[in-house]
Amino acid sequence: MQSSQRSVPYMDTQFVFGNGPDSPPTTLVLGPNYMASGVLPLVPHSSSLETEKVVVVTKEKYGSVRRIYIVCDEENDPKQTWMIENNPVDEVMVISDSDHMAMFSKPQELCSCLLDIGDRYL
Helix, strand or coil: CEEEECCCCCCCCEEEECCCCCCCCCEEECCHHHHHHHHCCCCCCCCCCHHHCCCCCCCCCCCCCCCEEEEECCCCCHHHHHHHHHCCCCEEEEECCCCCCHHHHCHHHHHHHHHHHHHHHC
C-alpha cells in the first residue's frame, strides 16, 4: 500500500492508494491542519469545549444513557455477542447481510437504524 500527500486544497491530508499508484485513492486521512482550516467552522477550537470537561461516572447515574447495539449479522464476531451480554442494552437492532463496515456494505439500512434510534430515543 502506498500513500501520498497532496498540496492545497487538501493541505496535510494523506491519500492512500491501496490499489497501486496508477489507481484512484482508496482512503484518505484528514490531517490536523486541514481540519483546523475551516472544514468545521462552527466547532470552537478552544479548551472550553464541552467534550473536554471531566465527566464523573457514579452508580446513581449508571445506565441513564440509553444503549442500542446494531448487529452486523455477517460479521460472525463473538465479540458482538459478548458485548451485548456483558453490557446490557435497551435494544438490539440487526442489519441483515451486513459485514463489519455497515456504512459501506449497507449504508441505507444503517442510516434507517440511526434515524429510528433518533426518533425513538431522543
